[in-house]
Amino acid sequence: xxxxxxxxxxxxxxxxxxxxxxxxxxxxxxxxxxxxxxxxxxxxxxxxxxxxxxxxxxxxxxxxxxxxxxxxxxxxxxxxxxxxxxxxxxxxxxxxxxxxxxxxxxxxxxxxxxxxxxxxxxxxxxxxxxxxxxxxxxxxxxxxxxxxxxxxxxxxxxxxxxxxxxxxxxxxxxxxxxxxxxxxxxxxxxxxxxxxxxxxxxxxxxxxxxxxxxxxxxxxxxxxxxxxxxxxxxxxxxxxxxxxxxxxxxxxxxxxxxxxxxxxxxxxxxxxxxxxxxxxxxxxxxxxxxxxxxxxxxxxxxxxxxxxxxxxxxxxxxxxxxxxxxxxxxxxxxxxxxxxxxxxxxxxxxxxxxxxxxxxxxxxxxxxxxxxxxxxxxxxxxxxxxxxxxxxxxxxxxxxxxxxxxxxxxxxxxxxxxxxxxxxxxxxx
Numbered sequence: 001x002x003x004x005x006x007x008x009x010x011x012x013x014x015x016x017x018x019x020x021x022x023x024x025x026x027x028x029x030x031x032x033x034x035x036x037x038x039x040x041x042x043x044x045x046x047x048x049x050x051x052x053x054x055x056x057x058x059x060x061x062x063x064x065x066x067x068x069x070x071x072x073x074x075x076x077x078x079x080x081x082x083x084x085x086x087x088x089x090x091x092x093x094x095x096x097x098x099x100x101x102x103x104x105x106x107x108x109x110x111x112x113x114x115x116x117x118x119x120x121x122x123x124x125x126x127x128x129x130x131x132x133x134x135x136x137x138x139x140x141x142x143x144x145x146x147x148x149x150x151x152x153x154x155x156x157x158x159x160x161x162x163x164x165x166x167x168x169x170x171x172x173x174x175x176x177x178x179x180x181x182x183x184x185x186x187x188x189x190x191x192x193x194x195x196x197x198x199x200x201x202x203x204x205x206x207x208x209x210x211x212x213x214x215x216x217x218x219x220x221x222x223x224x225x226x227x228x229x230x231x232x233x234x235x236x237x238x239x240x241x242x243x244x245x246x247x248x249x250x251x252x253x254x255x256x257x258x259x260x261x262x263x264x265x266x267x268x269x270x271x272x273x274x275x276x277x278x279x280x281x282x283x284x285x286x287x288x289x290x291x292x293x294x295x296x297x298x299x300x301x302x303x304x305x306x307x308x309x310x311x312x313x314x315x316x317x318x319x320x321x322x323x324x325x326x327x328x329x330x331x332x333x334x335x336x337x338x339x340x341x342x343x344x345x346x347x348x349x350x351x352x353x354x355x356x357x358x359x360x361x362x363x364x365x366x367x368x369x370x371x372x373x374x375x376x377x378x379x380x381x382x383x384x385x386x387x388x389x390x391x392x393x394x395x396x397x398x399x400x401x402x403x404x405x406x407x408x409x410x411x412x413x414x415x416x417x418x419x420x421x422x423x424x425x426x427x428x429x
Contacts (some may be wrong), residue, residue, distance in 0.1 A: 049417040050383060051367050053409050058365050060358035062290065063400040064334070066281030068301070068349045070272035071337070074238055075245075076107045078266040079231040081115070082224040088261040089232075094268075097244040097255070101236045101271050108268055112232040119225035122218050129215040134212055140204040147200060151193050158186040198241050240271040243347055272347050277338040279311060283330040285320060290357045292316075297336060297355030304344055311336040311353060354400075363396055363404035370415045371395070371403060383414040 044093055092110035095101065133189045161183040170178035244255040245267050256268045279299055283291065295318060299309040320330035334354055338345065371393070372379050378395050381388040393408030409415070 012324055016133055046311070048388075050414050051370055052415050053364050053366050053405070053411055053413040053415065055362065055364055055411050057360050058363045058397065058399070058402065058404045059356040059360040060397045060404075061354055061399045062287055062357050064281040064283060064353040066279040066334075066336070066351050066353060068279050068338070068345065068351055069278055069347045070240075070274065071276040071278050072238065072273040073347070074236060075267050076234045076236075076269050076271070076272045078110075078262045078264050078268065079228075079234070080264045081231065088263050088398070091256060091260050091262065094256065095242050095256055097242060097269070097270055099242050101238075101240050101242050103237065103239055104235050106233060107236050107242065107271070108234040110232040112229045113345045115225050115229040115232065119222055119229060122222035122225055126215060126218040129211060129218055133208065133211040133215055136204075142206065143200065143204065147193070147197050151190075151197060154186065154190040154193050158183075158190050161186040174419055236271045238271060238273065240273045241346075242269055243272055244269045267341075270347070274343075274345060275341055277345050277347075278314070279336045279338060279343075280351060281334050281336065281353055283316075283334050285330045285332065287357075288316075288332050291334075291355070295355055297353050299336065299338060300352045301345070301353070302350045302352065307342060307344060309342075309345070310339040311355075312339065313355075334363075358397060361397070361404065363406075364409055364411065365402050366409070366415055367417055368399065368401055368403050370417050370419060372419045380409065381416040381419055382409070383416065388416050 089110040091108060092111050093106065095105070101107070123286065138364040161179070164179040166181050168179055171179070246253050246255055247266060247268075248258065249256070249262075256262060256266075262268065279397050293313055295313045297311045297313065299311040301307050311335060315335040320332050322330065366380065370380050372381075378393050380391050380393055382391045391408055394406035396404040396406040
């Protein structure tokens with residue numbers, strides 16, 4: 001007879017009941033969709049986006065994305081200094097962003113003290129070198145006159161020695177030898193003076209030329225410093241509005257501020273003429289042949305959805321460049337002139353450009369994302385009483401966001417949008 005509280009018997013009962021509970025739960029999970037198919041299908045279809053087929057005026061449209069910019073603008077950049085060793089410039093004055101700018105108004109001023117100091121130092125150097133050059137030239141004139149006198153004296157000594165030699169026949173032998181020695185000495189002295197005369201003139205000319213070059217260099221540096229001091233003030237050559245540029249300064253992107261130390265060639269701001277704005281956009285090579293110069297378009301600013309401008313295609317680049325995502329598909333640059341003005345229309349705003357690329361026609365219209373292309377054909381998933389069924393259609397014309405259907409659908413039909421490879425309706429059947 002088993003004991004009343006056998007631990008082995010309790011363990012077997014526990015595992016038996018656990019297995020039965022798991023079996024019941026798995027059965028419930030498997031049977032629930034079978035018992036309530038309508039509820040599952042309804043909940044799945046409720047999450048599907050649909051669109052109704054409508055008949056309306058349709059024209060193929062193309063949408064481009066671009067950036068606004070002014071037709072006329074002036075970029076105020078940190079000046080490049082001529083012959084200066086200064087790496088950065090300090091901003092001491094800056095026009096407010098968005099301010100109206102007149103011609104010759106001051107846009108930016110930089111600290112000119114370094115350039116002024118450099119100018120004064122080079123000016124002192126120039127004056128000092130000019131004095132040294134004048135002194136060296138005067139010394140050379142004195143030395144030349146002294147050498148000319150010595151040369152003439154040597155020539156006279158040589159002439160007297162020659163006359164004395166002619167008297168050798170009537171003088172004693174000792175005096176004759178003295179006359180010969182005096183003649184040789186006079187000839188050697190004259191020869192030496194003539195040779196050293198040319199060397200002295202060449203040496204003096206080289207010393208004077210060195211001082212002249214040093215003075216010219218100091219003069220050029222002085223003029224550069226004077227010109228650099230004038231470049232410390234940037235003025236606007238045109239009327240317009242001041243717009244700051246965002247730049248990488250320090251460790252982040254920001255605009256310039258008073259007291260910043262900036263390097264040469266940095267575009268701090270620009271003056272734009274808001275009366276003449278344009279939008280530049282890239283056109284895919286597939287759509288290049290579908291547009292032409294003079295075509296009108298509607299321009300929308302992403303920052304102001306309710307603001308719409310008329311635009312005209314003024315320029316289309318004949319040369320293509322690499323696409324945004326791949327070099328295989330090329331793009332062309334298009335320039336649209338904005339018609340009209342608005343204070344909110346400023347440069348560097350993202351914009352969308354919509355224009356028609358075909359004639360209008362009365363057609364059945366559905367969203368483009370309701371069409372799926374497979375095996376060379378176009379299909380939609382039409383809603384039925386039991387879900388969605390695949391239906392072949394003929395496309396009359398393609399637009400950027402909508403298409404015109406030639407056949408395969410009727411007015412008031414409902415089709416599924418954002419079609420995936422396995423539509424919701426098919427998965428439910």
